[in-house]
Amino acid sequence: MNREVEHAFLPVTSVSSGKGNLVIRDVYCYTNQIVNICFINTSNNKWVLIDAGMPKSAEKIIKGAEKQFGQGCRPEAIILTHGHFDHVGSVEVLAEHWDIPVYAHQLEFPYLTGNEDYPPGDPTVDGGIISEMSPLFPNHSIDIKNRLRGLPGDGSIPFLTEWRWIHTPGHTPGHISLYRDKDSALIVGDAFVTVDQESLYKVMTQQQEIHGPPAYFTMDWDAAKESVRTLKGLEPEIAITGHGVPMSGEELKRDLSNLAENFDTIARPKSKSK
Ligand SMILES: [Zn+2]
Numbered sequence: 001m002n003r004e005v006e007h008a009f010l011p012v013t014s015v016s017s018g019k020g021n022l023v024i025r026d027v028y029c030y031t032n033q034i035v036n037i038c039f040i041n042t043s044n045n046k047w048v049l050i051d052a053g054m055p056k057s058a059e060k061i062i063k064g065a066e067k068q069f070g071q072g073c074r075p076e077a078i079i080l081t082h083g084h085f086d087h088v089g090s091v092e093v094l095a096e097h098w099d100i101p102v103y104a105h106q107l108e109f110p111y112l113t114g115n116e117d118y119p120p121g122d123p124t125v126d127g128g129i130i131s132e133m134s135p136l137f138p139n140h141s142i143d144i145k146n147r148l149r150g151l152p153g154d155g156s157i158p159f160l161t162e163w164r165w166i167h168t169p170g171h172t173p174g175h176i177s178l179y180r181d182k183d184s185a186l187i188v189g190d191a192f193v194t195v196d197q198e199s200l201y202k203v204m205t206q207q208q209e210i211h212g213p214p215a216y217f218t219m220d221w222d223a224a225k226e227s228v229r230t231l232k233g234l235e236p237e238i239a240i241t242g243h244g245v246p247m248s249g250e251e252l253k254r255d256l257s258n259l260a261e262n263f264d265t266i267a268r269p270k271s272k273s274k
């Protein structure tokens, strides 16, 4: 990977960038260029950050958080859905700035400890310009060993007592989603998304439509299909995805069922068919 490209500001953004929404009473979803991160308010202005956005975005994320929780606020921890560059882009700077731990699934550790790189973006998956650009996206392992902790094996999530993590591999080996039973709220990560992440136009305009995981970076399509079925089985009322606008209610039920039932047609690229 060319370091110049890696450290450059990636010129992909969307109409939602820099905006945020209180999607649920205590879950604030903030869009950083093309990726969503969540601030979950636990109590008395205590909060947890889910994912850490694009590279060079720490300042924007800190400002976005301060708007919600006040000047000088600091989360208890960062929880990562997975280690792709658009989800961990600012994690080193943020964890250092706040002096907090970062939690992830053990199977994602190689990509977070400098041991293993993800496969490079695959331009042969069908789709648009973003797939074609994807070999330029950073795919290298970061190293946050000193801050990294494993998620507890019982499905619980530190500091988020109402939530549990669900292993949703496929897009990456240690990918997780977060689920809260009391209101059937789901934070999906990239297990599925609500925008056609391969199309630059649709990413820019954030046109809402359910899709499988971003194809150019997905490592195991059979596991990805199983993970979508697992998430569908939870019957979520609202889904906040790593990319795209949150989806809820009947529309979510209908579209997620459709995706789970017709995953190979809707999500799996033709070049990856069995
Ligand atoms: Zn991803």
Ligand SMILES: [Zn+2]
Binding pocket: 035, 084, 086, 087, 190, 214, 242, 243
């Ligand atoms: Zn992503």
